[in-house]
Amino acid sequence: MGIRRGDSQVNPAGRLDSCPEGQAAHGGGNVVLIFDRLVLDVAYLDRAISFYTDMLDFELVTTADWHGHRTALVQLGALHLLLLEQPNSANPLNLPKSGPVMTLSDAHIDDRYAALERARVEILAPIAASPWGGRSFLLRDPDSYLIVIQEPAS
Secondary structure, three states, X not given: OOEOOOOOEEOOOOOEEOOOOOOOOEOOEOOEOOOOOEEEEEOOHHHHHHHHHHHOOOEEEEEEEEOOEEEEEEEXXXXXXXXXXXXXXXXXXXXXXXXXXXXXXOOOHHXXXXXXXXXXXXXXXXXXXXXXXXXXXXXXXXOOOEEEEEOOOO
């Protein structure tokens, strides 16, 4: 069940605060729900941090221990990824690693592609025309999540 009018609203930091009775919490509606972050289970936290910060320009926001698991929060623009270490597991949740699929936009797609190739990142599909316009390529991160790198929409 969502948060109802009179319960809360989103503050500028993206967190919920109390909402005065009679005011809509979100654009005139009754429910406040925002996308906060994507959580990825990773086998080795340091390897995942290195991949996202060195290869894809994410910034490391913080690291912490959460219920006995090492975690790291990384950010690229408005996108936050919480990397949750599940030690010694190549596929911690036994998910078919076709999802989630993350799509990132890069104005320097050719340079990014070359850098990832030099780093021996697993590229599943080379740069090619995309059905939605522009060009894109597909790669797999160290924990087998799929990432599409695409040119920005023109």
